[in-house]
Amino acid sequence: MIIFHGDQVELARVMKEEVKKDLKNCLEEAQQYFRTVSGPKLTLVIDGKCLMYALDPSLRVMLLNLSLNCTSVVCCRVSPLQKAQVTSLVKKGARKITLSIGDGANDVSMIQAAHVGVGISGLEGMQAVMASDFAIAQFRFLSDLLLVHGRWSYLRICKVVTYFFYKNLTFTLTQFWFTFQTGFSGQRFYDDWFQSLYNVMFTSLPVIIYGLLEKDVSASLSKKYPQLYMEGIRNSFFRWRVVAAWAFSAIYQSLIFYHFVTTSSLTGQNSSGRTFGLWDVSTVAFTCVVVTVNLRLLMMCNSITRWHYVSVGGSILAWFVFVFVYSLIRENILYVIYVVMSTFYFYLAFLLVPTVALLLDFIRQGVQRWFFPYDYQIVQEIHRHEPDDNTRAGALEISNHLTADEARSFAISQLPRETSRHTGFAFDSPGYESFFASQQGVYAPQKAWDVVRRASMRSKLKAPPLPPKK
Amino acid sequence: MADRGGTSSGGGGNGAPELAKKSRKPKYSRFSQQELPACKPILTPGWVITAFISIGVIFIPIGLASLFASQRVVEIVDRYDRDCIPRNVSDDGVGFIEDAKANKTCVRTLTVQKQMKSPIYVYYQISNFYQNHRRYVKSRDDKQLWSPKNERSSSDCKPEDFTSNGQPIIPCGLIAWSMFNDTYKFSVKDKVLEVNKKGIAWKSDREHKFGSDVYPKNFQSGALIGGAKLNSSIPLSQQEDLIVWMRPAALPTFRKLYGKIEVDLEPNDNITVIIENNYNTYSFGGNKKLVLSTTSWMGGKNDFLGVAYLTIGGLCLFLAISFILVYVLKPRPLGDPSYLSWNRNAAGHLN
Numbered sequence: 166m167i168i169f170h171g172d173q174v175e176l177a178r179v180m181k182e183e184v185k186k187d188l189k190n191c192l193e194e195a196q197q198y199f200r201t202v203s204g205p206k207l208t209l210v211i212d213g214k215c216l217m218y219a220l221d222p223s224l225r226v227m228l229l230n231l232s233l234n235c236t237s238v239v240c241c242r243v244s245p246l247q248k249a250q251v252t253s254l255v256k257k258g259a260r261k262i263t264l265s266i267g268d269g270a271n272d273v274s275m276i277q278a279a280h281v282g283v284g285i286s287g288l289e290g291m292q293a294v295m296a297s298d299f300a301i302a303q304f305r306f307l308s309d310l311l312l313v314h315g316r317w318s319y320l321r322i323c324k325v326v327t328y329f330f331y332k333n334l335t336f337t338l339t340q341f342w343f344t345f346q347t348g349f350s351g352q353r354f355y356d357d358w359f360q361s362l363y364n365v366m367f368t369s370l371p372v373i374i375y376g377l378l379e380k381d382v383s384a385s386l387s388k389k390y391p392q393l394y395m396e397g398i399r400n401s402f403f404r405w406r407v408v409a410a411w412a413f414s415a416i417y418q419s420l421i422f423y424h425f426v427t428t429s430s431l432t433g434q435n436s437s438g439r440t441f442g443l444w445d446v447s448t449v450a451f452t453c454v455v456v457t458v459n460l461r462l463l464m465m466c467n468s469i470t471r472w473h474y475v476s477v478g479g480s481i482l483a484w485f486v487f488v489f490v491y492s493l494i495r496e497n498i499l500y501v502i503y504v505v506m507s508t509f510y511f512y513l514a515f516l517l518v519p520t521v522a523l524l525l526d527f528i529r530q531g532v533q534r535w536f537f538p539y540d541y542q543i544v545q546e547i548h549r550h551e552p553d554d555n556t557r558a559g560a561l562e563i564s565n566h567l568t569a570d571e572a573r574s575f576a577i578s579q580l581p582r583e584t585s586r587h588t589g590f591a592f593d594s595p596g597y598e599s600f601f602a603s604q605q606g607v608y609a610p611q612k613a614w615d616v617v618r619r620a621s622m623r624s625k626l627k628a629p630p631l632p633p634k635k
Numbered sequence: 636m637a638d639r640g641g642t643s644s645g646g647g648g649n650g651a652p653e654l655a656k657k658s659r660k661p662k663y664s665r666f667s668q669q670e671l672p673a674c675k676p677i678l679t680p681g682w683v684i685t686a687f688i689s690i691g692v693i694f695i696p697i698g699l700a701s702l703f704a705s706q707r708v709v710e711i712v713d714r715y716d717r718d719c720i721p722r723n724v725s726d727d728g729v730g731f732i733e734d735a736k737a738n739k740t741c742v743r744t745l746t747v748q749k750q751m752k753s754p755i756y757v758y759y760q761i762s763n764f765y766q767n768h769r770r771y772v773k774s775r776d777d778k779q780l781w782s783p784k785n786e787r788s789s790s791d792c793k794p795e796d797f798t799s800n801g802q803p804i805i806p807c808g809l810i811a812w813s814m815f816n817d818t819y820k821f822s823v824k825d826k827v828l829e830v831n832k833k834g835i836a837w838k839s840d841r842e843h844k845f846g847s848d849v850y851p852k853n854f855q856s857g858a859l860i861g862g863a864k865l866n867s868s869i870p871l872s873q874q875e876d877l878i879v880w881m882r883p884a885a886l887p888t889f890r891k892l893y894g895k896i897e898v899d900l901e902p903n904d905n906i907t908v909i910i911e912n913n914y915n916t917y918s919f920g921g922n923k924k925l926v927l928s929t930t931s932w933m934g935g936k937n938d939f940l941g942v943a944y945l946t947i948g949g950l951c952l953f954l955a956i957s958f959i960l961v962y963v964l965k966p967r968p969l970g971d972p973s974y975l976s977w978n979r980n981a982a983g984h985l986n
Contacts, residue, residue, distance in 0.1 A: 343767075346886055352769035378669060392977045425943065427886055432935025433928070438756035439837055440890055442882035443767050468673035472666075496777030500839030509933050513701065513940055520690060521947055528954065531683040535967060538974065542677075546970035549677055 177218070184218040188227050195234045206236040213242040220250050229258045248275035256280065266307060267293050283307065312394055313387045317380055323402035324465065325376045331411045332368055332458045338419030339450060346427075354423075354447050356498050358491060367455045367484045370476040371462045381467045381541040382548070390544055401539065410529070418457065418522040425518050426450040435508040444501045448488065449514055455484045457519040464526060467545070679969060680962045687955035694948030702941025704931035709749045712760070715741065716923040719912040728917030741910045743925075751900040751929050757830060758928065759815060762888035763921040766810075772883050774809035780871060780881075781846045798853050805852040806871065806881075812855070814880045816863035819925060820909040821896065828906070830894035836878035845871040845878055862914065890926060890935075 195207055209232055211219065219228045232238045232255070240251060248265075252275050256263045265275045268285035270292035276282030277296055284297030285304055294300040301310060343354040353360065387393060396402065430446045433439060459477045466473060492502045505511050534542055665671050676682075719741035720728050731737055765771065776792050778785040788796040792807035821828040851865040851874070865874060872878075879891050900906070908925065916923055928935050972978055 347767045347769065348765045348887070350765070350769040352767050352772055378671065378673075380669070380673075390975075392975070395976075425939075429937050429939045429943075430885060431888070431890060432937045433756060433758070433890075433892065433930055434934045436930050436932055436934070437834070438754075438758075438892055438895070438928070438930050438935065439835065440758075440879075440882075440892060441885065443772065443885040444883075446885040468675045470671040470673045472671070496781075496844070499777075499844050500837075504837050504839055510940070513697070513933070513944075516697075517694075517940065517943055517947070520694075521943070524690075524947070524951075527683075527686065530678055531680075531958070534678050535680060535683075535962070536965070540976050543970065543972070543974050545675065545677055547972060549675075549970060 180214075181218045181221060181224070184215055185224055185227075187215075188219060188224060188231060192227060192231045192234075195231060199234060207234065209235045209238040211238070211240050213240070213244055213247055216240060216243055216247050216251070220247065220254070225254060226258070229254055233259055245271040245274045248272065249278040251275075252278040264311075266304070268304075269293060283310065308388060308391075309384070312391050313384045316387055316394055316397055319397040320381055320402060321376045321379050323407075324379065325372055327403070327408060327411045328372055328375075328462065328465070330408075331415045331461075332372075333364070334412060334415035335418045335422070335458060336363055336454055338416060339423045339454065342419065342423040355451050356444065356447070356495070358495070359447075359451050359488075362487065363455070366487065367480050368458055370480055371459055371473065374470075374472045374476045375462060375466060378470055378472060379467060382544050386544055386548055390540075393541055393544065396540060414526055414529075417525055421522045422450050422453055422457075422518060425521065426453065426514060429510065429514065434510045441505075444498055445505050448498075448501050448505055449511060452484070452488075452515065453518040453522070456481055456515075457522045460519060460523060461526060464523065464530065467541075680958065684955050684958055684962075687951040687958065691948045691952035691955065694944045694951070698941050698944025698946075698948055700941075701933055701944060702938060704933045705936055705938045705941050708929050708931050708936040709747075709751045710926065710928040710936045711745050711747065712924055712926050713743060713745055713908075714922055714924045715743055715910055716912070716916060716921075718743070719910060729915065732913070732915040732917055739912045741912050743908045743910060745906040745908060745925075745927070747900045747902055747904040747906065750902055751927070753897045753899050754831075754929075755896040755898075755900060756928050756930060756935075757819060757821075757893040757896060758890040758926040759817060759819075759893050760888070760890040760924040760926050761815070761916060761921055762924075763919060764889070764916065765887050766884040766889065767886065771809055775811070775881065776807050777844065779803075780806055780844060780849060783846065783849050786852075798856055802853050804854060804856070805849060806854070806877070809861070810881050810883065811877065812861040814862035814865075814877060815891070816911075816913045817923065818911045818913075819893065822907050822909075823900070823904050828896050828898055831897055832875060832894040834875075835892040835894060836875045837882075840878050840882065841872050841875070845874070847872040896927075 191209070198205065198207060218224065240247070243251070248267075248271070252263055252265055255261065256279065262281070263279040264281040264283065265272070265279035266283040266285065267273075267276055268287055269289035272284075272293050273296040276284060276293060276298075281299070282297040284293035284295070284300045286294045286300055286302055299310060301307065340354045344351070382390075382393065401407075426446055426449050430441050430449075434441050434445075459480050463469065463473065463477055488502045492498050492500055661667070716728075719739075720731050732739075773791050774793075774795070776785070776788045776796075779788050786803045786805065788803055788805075788807035790796065792804075792809075795804055795809055795812045796807045797803055819830070821830065847870050849871045850869075851867045851871070854867070855861070855864045863876070865877060876893075882891075884891070906927075910925070912923075914923065933940070967974065
């Protein structure tokens with residue numbers, strides 16, 4: 166047993182040595198366990214006082230190595246600063262994406278230090294919520310946040326971004342192929358209003374609906390198969406391979422649109438032998454582009470709601486309504502659509518061109534789905550016969566079917582809580598010996614002001630509880 | 636459960652609290668909670684094969700019908716710009732064309748291979764002529780063509796908008812200025828074949844784009860003549876050659892309708908064509924062809940659509956058969972959990 170009087174520097178140095186020795190022992194032990202294949206799962210438990218020394222720059226790396234080797238790490242009695250320091254250590258040292266969740270003001274620095282900060286609104290106030298990226302009401306909602314909404318968001322963002330690039334690439338490349346045959350003079354293939362409204366009116370709404378409502382598997386299945394989350398960690402939907410496949414599809418489709426429509430436009434187009442001009446050909450091509458791009462979106466949907474049909478059908482309908490009205494007004498496009506739609510050629514091309522354009526994607530989807538399926542596709546197939554769990558009971562409400570464990574923990578959480586001895590705006594309370602320090606036989610004297618504070622708190626607790634109301 | 640924070644922990648033994656605590660739950664709607672009923676299609680092999688077979692079954696008859704229609708069309712194509720220059724100036728085509736006093740008449744003979752039923756359409760086909768060039772397409776004024784009130788042409792028509800003394804040119808612009816002016820006269824067995832030049836332009840152009848009270852004015856009056864001259868007493872809506880020419884073509888090789896012959900032509904007929912070889916395609920290396928063609932319900936002779944339909948239909952049937960083979964040889968039970976990636980790796984299962 167070693168008792169120090171007053172020499173803080175000496176005390177710190179000795180503590181540091183002890184901690185270093187301990188860490189080294191633990192690290193060796195952990196590595197030894199790891200060498201055996203089916204070793205037990207390891208947990209590191211470290212408290213605030215120890216952490217104060219372990220986060221020293223010379224020991225930090227060892228601490229990180231040890232922590233990463235363990236399945237979980239419990240740091241107790243830590244100050245807010247240490248929380249932030251541990252988070253930054255993992256964030257920068259291990260270079261992983263970190264998420265921190267907390268409910269009190271002492272968690273604010275930790276929430277801000279991590280990549281994703283989640284605040285719980287509740288008993289301790291709204292400080293954590295105000296500093297966080299996401300706010301939830303109860304701790305158990307974290308699983309929904311990650312496994313359901315996080316996963317869906319990742320899927321939706323990937324698909325929306327790649328689809329957006331694809332649809333614009335297709336549209337623009339048809340113009341590009343045209344420049345080769347205009348003497349490189351820069352003549353546009355489509356009328357300028359067609360081009361301007363392409364992204365605004367004719368192809369925008371379906372992708373918005375997709376981004377809002379797309380689900381690969383339902384919420385309950387997402388929680389039942391948490392390994393599906395690995396698709397996001399592995400970045401399966403946004404690799405270069407995926408982007409290149411979309412780009413190739415766009416190039417192929419633009420070639421189909423341009424060449425199929427122009428090659429068949431040389432001769433007379435109807436039984437009275439009249440020929441098409443530039444604007445007729447480009448209107449046919451544009452119609453095919455709009456229809457194909459919208460149908461492609463439907464092809465990539467995993468769950469199709471009424472709004473998908475409305476938006477896709479509505480966009481195509483908007484195109485036809487627009488061009489019927491526009492070709493009565495604009496001089497160079499005058500009556501073009503009526504001329505074009507009076508020939509059999511238009512209907513033949515309208516059936517052929519989108520089918521050929523979508524054929525490659527259809528083949529690719531069929532082959533991918535069957536021979537190289539993603540995990541979520543297998544899960545969809547496993548549960549394909551179950552009805553949708555869209556009832557309210559499937560949502561985050563406490564439903565009638567709790568398991569025994571869940572019921573017990575719910576009952577415990579309903580008991581009246583003990584008010585804690587510490588203020589919650591906790592900075593490290595000095596004078597409280599850590600359990601581990603006392604194991605080592607190291608004590609530090611109490612500070613005067615802390616003794617007084619504790620005495621005043623204890624007297625507050627002695628007040629009798631209110632009598633229960635009848 | 637979400638309201639727990641609102642109730643007090645000390646009291647609350649009463650049945651109903653005096654003040655109803657307002658719930659802070661957001662308003663429920665199926666859209667905002669993403670609980671809309673949805674159709675969740677799964678692309679099983681059955682669907683893939685069904686889709687391919689139905690595409691094949693629909694496309695092959697359409698392809699056959701289109702190809703048959705196109706094959707029934709009889710077409711005679713004759714390139715005449717090389718041979719219609721007299722031999723002594725054959726290496727100076729440009730000079731010959733620009734010589735206003737040279738004799739541009741040329742006589743060609745075409746032989747009919749198969750019977751051509753009337754109406755037979757006469758086209759002129761030009762290649763390497765970029766009617767889709769940006770400056771060219773821009774160079775017109777549609778408002779001026781429609782109404783005599785808009786005589787003052789827009790600046791898009793430069794340099795063919797005003798004469799040297801500031802008079803407006805109607806119709807203005809390079810498209811009108813470069814109008815095609817070769818003419819063709821046909822005769823078979825010394826009998827002249829009438830070429831009907833009415834109705835060669837689209838009806839919407841004649842009625843809605845070119846005004847019936849707009850007359851050509853100051854047209855081709857400058858030093859540089861680009862093409863045909865127009866009769867200034869005929870309104871634009873009846874100048875069908877101009878209307879046909881002013882519909883800019885999409886590609887540098889294009890055909891435009893010249894007229895119709897409303898007489899049947901029998902096989903082995905020799906058609907004598909008297910061509911006035913006026914139009915200058917020599918300075919840019921273009922070539923001119925005369926085309927006589929019948930039409931079908933689909934239009935002129937274009938095998939492309941028919942061939943495309945047949946090819947795609949055949950390809951889809953081939954794909955259906957090959958997919959059936961592949962699914963039979965390498966089956967995968969639908970919804971088998973052992974194909975999940977975590978189960979696969981654990982069991983050492985190689986797909």
